[in-house]
Amino acid sequence: MAVAVFAVTLFGAGLLRFGAQPAAAPIAGPAAAVPARHAVAAAPAAQPDGCAKPNRTIQLYAVELAKDPVTKQVRLGYGLAAKSASYPGPTIEMTEGECLAITLHNNVSSATLQSLRGNSAHPLAVSLHAHGVKYTASSDGTMENKSYVAPGGQRTYFWYAKPRDPTTGAQGTAGYWWYHDHMVGGPHGTAGMSSGLFGALIVRRQGDVKPARTYVTAFGDRQSINLRRGAATDTCAATKPVAGPTCLIAKPGERIEFVVIGIGNDVHTFHLHGHSWADTRTGTLDGTDKSLVNSVAVIDNKTLGPGDSFGLQIIAGDSVGPGNWMLHCHMQFHSDQGMSTMLHVLNADGTVAPHSADHAP
Ligand SMILES: [Cu+2]
Incomplete structure (x- = not known):
C-alpha cells in the first residue's frame, strides 16, 4: 500500500497556520475539452463578506494514489503537498473570524478522470466544496457555478468562518464539518468522494478546548x-x-x-x-x-x-x-x-x- 495512504491526518493546533497572504489566484478554465495550458481565466473568485483579507493561504493538491489493495478501485486524495496526499485528506482547522484562501491544484490526469466519468459531456475536473463555512458561488466547487479545476490547473477558494454574533444571536460557523470534491464522475462528485476526495474541516470557537x-x-x-x-x-x-x-x-x-x-x-x-x-x-x-x-x-x-x-x-x-x-x-x-x-x-x-x-x- 502506498505510504501516502498512511499519511497522518491528525495534527497539532496551528499546523496549518502559515500566516502568509494569498498569492494571486489563477483560475482554471471551466471547459474540460480545453487543455489546461490553454485554459482561459474566468472571473476572479469573489470573497464572502468579512473575508476581504484572508488570514492564511494554503496549497491543496488533488492527486491519484495507489489503487485500493483489496478492491483495486481508483483512489484519489487531497494533500497539503502532492506527495502527502491521503484519504481522508488533511484535516483543516479554522477559528471563527478567520478567512482562509485555499489554492487547489489538480494533479489528477484526464485519463483517470475520464475513467470515473459517467457522462462524456461532463467536464473533466476536480473541485473543493465545503460544508458549514461561508463562501460565495465562485468557491462553491460545482459545475453549476463553474468553480472547478481542469487537469493541470489551479483555483483559489475562499472560506470564511463567520463568528457568532452575540448581539443578534446569529449563529456562527463553529462546528465539525467536512470538505469534498463535487465534480469527479458527475455533477455531484459521487465518484470523487467514493475515490477518496474528502476530509474534515473543524471550525473552533475562541476558547474551545483543543485536543492532543x-x-x-x-x-x-x-x-x-x-x-x-x-x-x-x-x-x-x-x-x-x-x-x-x-x-x-x-x-x-x-x-x-x-x-x-x-x-x-x-x-x-x-x-x-x-x-x-x-x-x-x-x-x-x-x-x-x-x-x-x-x-x-x-x-x-x-x-x-x-x-x-x-x-x-x-x-x-x-x-x-x-x-x-x-x-x-x-x-x-x-x-x-x-x-x-x-x-x-x-x-x-x-x-x-x-x-x-x-x-x-
Ligand atoms: Cu453502517
Missing part, C-alpha cells in the same frame, strides 16, 4: 470506514505504532477528538466502546452551566446520515485504562461486514495490547 490528537472516521458505502473494511481499517504495529487514518492510538489520559463524517448513501451509527461523550457541539460539557449538565444527554452511539458530520472529544482510557476499544457502526449487518476498527489506548510502555483483528471482509 484528532482522528477522522468517514463512514461510507460498502460498509467502509475511510473507504476500508475489517483488518484494512487497523494497521497499527504492536510496538511503536504510528498514528494515522488506519491506526487510531492514544495514551491514557490524552484528550482525543473524532470527526465523524457520513459519505455515500447509507445511514450509519458511530459507536465507541469504553467511552462516552456529551451530545453537544464539541462533545464536551465543562460543568459550569448546571442546566446543561442536567439536560444534555451523555451518549456512546450516534446516528449519522449521508452528508452529516459531528465531532466529539473524549479522555482516552478514562476510568477504564489501556486496551483495545472497538469503534464501529452499530447497524449489525454493517459491522458484521467489516465496518469496525479499534481505538488502541496504549500501555504505559507505548505498546498495543494483544488483540485479535477484525478480519471480516
Whole structure:
C-alpha cells in the first residue's frame, strides 16, 4: 500500500497556520475539452463578506494514489503537498473570524478522470466544496457555478468562518464539518468522494478546548470506514505504532477528538466502546452551566446520515485504562461486514495490547 495512504491526518493546533497572504489566484478554465495550458481565466473568485483579507493561504493538491489493495478501485486524495496526499485528506482547522484562501491544484490526469466519468459531456475536473463555512458561488466547487479545476490547473477558494454574533444571536460557523470534491464522475462528485476526495474541516470557537490528537472516521458505502473494511481499517504495529487514518492510538489520559463524517448513501451509527461523550457541539460539557449538565444527554452511539458530520472529544482510557476499544457502526449487518476498527489506548510502555483483528471482509 502506498505510504501516502498512511499519511497522518491528525495534527497539532496551528499546523496549518502559515500566516502568509494569498498569492494571486489563477483560475482554471471551466471547459474540460480545453487543455489546461490553454485554459482561459474566468472571473476572479469573489470573497464572502468579512473575508476581504484572508488570514492564511494554503496549497491543496488533488492527486491519484495507489489503487485500493483489496478492491483495486481508483483512489484519489487531497494533500497539503502532492506527495502527502491521503484519504481522508488533511484535516483543516479554522477559528471563527478567520478567512482562509485555499489554492487547489489538480494533479489528477484526464485519463483517470475520464475513467470515473459517467457522462462524456461532463467536464473533466476536480473541485473543493465545503460544508458549514461561508463562501460565495465562485468557491462553491460545482459545475453549476463553474468553480472547478481542469487537469493541470489551479483555483483559489475562499472560506470564511463567520463568528457568532452575540448581539443578534446569529449563529456562527463553529462546528465539525467536512470538505469534498463535487465534480469527479458527475455533477455531484459521487465518484470523487467514493475515490477518496474528502476530509474534515473543524471550525473552533475562541476558547474551545483543543485536543492532543484528532482522528477522522468517514463512514461510507460498502460498509467502509475511510473507504476500508475489517483488518484494512487497523494497521497499527504492536510496538511503536504510528498514528494515522488506519491506526487510531492514544495514551491514557490524552484528550482525543473524532470527526465523524457520513459519505455515500447509507445511514450509519458511530459507536465507541469504553467511552462516552456529551451530545453537544464539541462533545464536551465543562460543568459550569448546571442546566446543561442536567439536560444534555451523555451518549456512546450516534446516528449519522449521508452528508452529516459531528465531532466529539473524549479522555482516552478514562476510568477504564489501556486496551483495545472497538469503534464501529452499530447497524449489525454493517459491522458484521467489516465496518469496525479499534481505538488502541496504549500501555504505559507505548505498546498495543494483544488483540485479535477484525478480519471480516
Ligand atoms: Cu453502517
